[in-house]
Amino acid sequence: MVRRAVAIPKAAKNAFVPPSQRKQVFLPEFVIALARTPFLSPRYAQFRVPLNFNKLDLRDYLQNAYNVGVVSVRSYIEQQPITRITRDGRNIGAWRRPKAQKRMTVELREPFVYPEEPKDLSPWEKESWDASEKWQAKMQQGMQQKSHYAQEPDADARKAFEEQAKELKKAPEEWRPSSKALGLDLARRLSVRTGVKSEK
Amino acid sequence: MHRSTVSRVAQHGVSALAELPPPYLAPSLHFSKSRAPIQTSSFSTTSAVAARRGRDMNRTRGVSAIHGTGPRFPLSASKYPLPKPVSRDQMKARPSTPNHGLWGFFPPTHEALSTTEYDAAFGRPWSVQELRNKSWDDLHKLWWVCVKERNRIATSNLERSRLKAGFGDHEANQRDDAIVVTQKTIKHVLRERFYAWEDASRLYAKGYRPQDQDSMEEAALEEMTPAEDPFKEGSVKETKL
Numbered sequence: 001m002v003r004r005a006v007a008i009p010k011a012a013k014n015a016f017v018p019p020s021q022r023k024q025v026f027l028p029e030f031v032i033a034l035a036r037t038p039f040l041s042p043r044y045a046q047f048r049v050p051l052n053f054n055k056l057d058l059r060d061y062l063q064n065a066y067n068v069g070v071v072s073v074r075s076y077i078e079q080q081p082i083t084r085i086t087r088d089g090r091n092i093g094a095w096r097r098p099k100a101q102k103r104m105t106v107e108l109r110e111p112f113v114y115p116e117e118p119k120d121l122s123p124w125e126k127e128s129w130d131a132s133e134k135w136q137a138k139m140q141q142g143m144q145q146k147s148h149y150a151q152e153p154d155a156d157a158r159k160a161f162e163e164q165a166k167e168l169k170k171a172p173e174e175w176r177p178s179s180k181a182l183g184l185d186l187a188r189r190l191s192v193r194t195g196v197k198s199e200k
Numbered sequence: 201m202h203r204s205t206v207s208r209v210a211q212h213g214v215s216a217l218a219e220l221p222p223p224y225l226a227p228s229l230h231f232s233k234s235r236a237p238i239q240t241s242s243f244s245t246t247s248a249v250a251a252r253r254g255r256d257m258n259r260t261r262g263v264s265a266i267h268g269t270g271p272r273f274p275l276s277a278s279k280y281p282l283p284k285p286v287s288r289d290q291m292k293a294r295p296s297t298p299n300h301g302l303w304g305f306f307p308p309t310h311e312a313l314s315t316t317e318y319d320a321a322f323g324r325p326w327s328v329q330e331l332r333n334k335s336w337d338d339l340h341k342l343w344w345v346c347v348k349e350r351n352r353i354a355t356s357n358l359e360r361s362r363l364k365a366g367f368g369d370h371e372a373n374q375r376d377d378a379i380v381v382t383q384k385t386i387k388h389v390l391r392e393r394f395y396a397w398e399d400a401s402r403l404y405a406k407g408y409r410p411q412d413q414d415s416m417e418e419a420a421l422e423e424m425t426p427a428e429d430p431f432k433e434g435s436v437k438e439t440k441l
Contacts, residue, residue: 026340026343027340027343027383027387029383031347031350031351032351032354033351033358034302034305034351035355035358036358036359036362042294045302048354048358062301065304065344065348066301066302066304066305066348067301108302110297110300111294111297112297112300112302113294116312117312117363118311118312118363118365121363121365123315123316123317124315124316124360124365124367124368125316125366125367126365126366128366128367129366129367130366
């Protein structure tokens with residue numbers, strides 16, 4: 001919907017505005033995250049902030065939104081290493097540098113200890129996650145080594161055959177056709193349907 | 201002159217020279233007859249004039265933090281014993297601070313990261329119809345609730361990826377998306393109000409005065425007969441398509 005803008009009435013020129021109200025943000029859209037810093041004392045807390053953030057922004061934000069007193073702020077921007085764009089699970093894309101990260105470390109008036117790491121990771125299903133990661137990595141490796149894939153022995157299949165053979169040796173069963181082993185007597189069904197008895 | 205010769209002379213006296221080969225065979229092992237004057241200089245390059253005479257007035261002369269000399273006279277803090285370092289295991293736990301503002305970055309259970317179940321248990325985003333009835337103050341408060349929740353989710357995500365804790369990324373993203381929808385709805389409602397204000401100010405600039413209009417409408421309604429009332433039931437003609 002395109003509309004003709006109407007001028008918003010402004011405050012009178014030369015009117016005094018207190019410094020705390022000169023940069024008012026009513027509906028902030030940025031997100032900041034508190035990072036764990038075991039190498040720092042509880043007097044310090046580190047935040048991941050957007051790149052356009054400055055120290056005064058963070059101090060005012062923490063004071064007004066979270067009621068956290070801040071003594072001092074230090075900041076640095078961490079440049080990210082150059083990587084390639086992943087395509088088909090292979091790093092064959094164009095080279096590019098990911099967006100840099102800005103971190104700000106504040107000195108707190110009241111010390112704050114970051115909560116401990118959870119010891120039991122079952123709520124996040126750590127085991128199955130690890131298994132899926134492993135499987136995915138293996139599949140990717142298989143994709144990458146496609147040229148040699150056929151020449152190399154299938155270790156998993158060999159192992160499976162070996163185990164099956166061992167089990168057969170342990171408890172030798174009488175061989176039966178799979179139709180009988182699975183309970184599908186196809187010959188009998190056929191005779192019932194057609195009325196012709198198969199030769200014995 | 202060769203150093204070994206010198207040491208031999210020093211040890212065995214001049215008689216050692218007699219055992220040396222004759223000088224025409226090994227001239228380097230013998231003193232030369234005509235010795236050249238040797239140019240010498242002292243090791244110190246400071247001239248005697250520049251050297252200090254007696255004590256200066258510096259009381260901390262020779263006190264070094266690097267060499268650990270210690271102070272030359274007791275300091276005011278010397279009467280207190282030095283604190284001894286304690287290993288990390290024997291350190292006392294810090295008193296908990298349940299009212300610290302930074303707990304706002306964590307779930308209400310005060311855990312480092314929220315569980316998958318907690319992240320998945322959320323309702324629906326606010327709808328436009330619901331938010332149209334809210335005042336600016338209410339909308340503003342709701343916006344800040346959304347902002348804080350998004351910060352909390354970002355903190356949890358950071359910690360989960362650092363720990364490699366496992367699943368939970370999808371649930372967190374779903375929750376985040378619902379919050380973003382609420383935020384967009386708030387902006388939508390505010391935009392509607394702004395447009396209404398724009399229209400009203402434009403009408404006002406044209407000379408429209410609602411109080412006059414209301415009285416005019418009332419007068420018009422009074423004049424209107426019931427049959428002409430357009431809002432009466434049954435007066436709307438149905439159009440067949």
